[in-house]
Amino acid sequence: MVTTRFPGAAERLRKAGIPPTRQRVAIAEVLFARPVHLSADQVLARVREHMPEMSRATVYNTLKLFREKNMVRELVVDPERVFYDSNTAPHYHLFDVRTGELSDVSADELQVIGTPVLPAGLELEEVDVIIRVRSRAPA
């Protein structure tokens, strides 16, 4: 499968204050062409379709960098691996524990009421909602 490219990647990196190297642009193209949920290894595989010399370490470095700049959100949902979500708008997730598939639940469909008052010295980072479901195994 050929991944759709995303032309504005370099622009987007500059706006975030990240010097756009070839590798970072290639990773950004995979992530930001459309909203995706990908593990580091999946990102690596997709980038290597166009750039076979991409190294694993660079993918991990870059994902960490993008996260610090709030360009992606880290999803800790599957004990096996971390997923990166290129949709940073508030929304929630549905996780199929059988297949490992992740999908979005929009913030319109679901509301969290009564987030507790945080003790002094605690700063809210984010609220994750994960609806864990199990799909029927195929016949």
Next chain:
Amino acid sequence: MVTTRFPGAAERLRKAGIPPTRQRVAIAEVLFARPVHLSADQVLARVREHMPEMSRATVYNTLKLFREKNMVRELVVDPERVFYDSNTAPHYHLFDVRTGELSDVSADELQVIGTPVLPAGLELEEVDVIIRVRSRAPA
């Protein structure tokens, strides 16, 4: 620190249909004396205070078994390790991303409104809510 023992452990295992071996009872004592959030390694360490010969593999096997019998809940919150929660009543979690500390948020304090209608063939397993906070570093 000496862990408080829990007398009814063997009973509890039998009720769940689990043959109570010495090792399983020791693990149950650590988990069910009171509600705890522990990683597999933390369980191992606490059990070894009383039973130094306990093996890592047995802890992992037993935690998996307890989970299948719904005696503990697996918390996927920290990318570094899975936590096991011995409180199976509905409740949510607050996670300090700086220290890795986990604490409970009762289901009274917080409500999730509008859980989406699941497509046919999807069975709801559970809804996790994780409030990620960051505490101030100590002075």
Next chain:
DNA sequence: TTCCATGCAAAGGGTTTGCACTCTC
């Protein structure tokens, strides 16, 4: 030339597995 970024390989850490030994019924 200096400094950051990259690539490679090895190390690290949590978890699982293979297999022989032990215990129980």
Next chain:
DNA sequence: GAGAGTGCAAACCCTTTGCATGGAA
């Protein structure tokens, strides 16, 4: 003595690290 349970060590997999090379200002 059959079968489940246990212990040990090695294997596994995702992620991080060390370090030398490469490239841009």
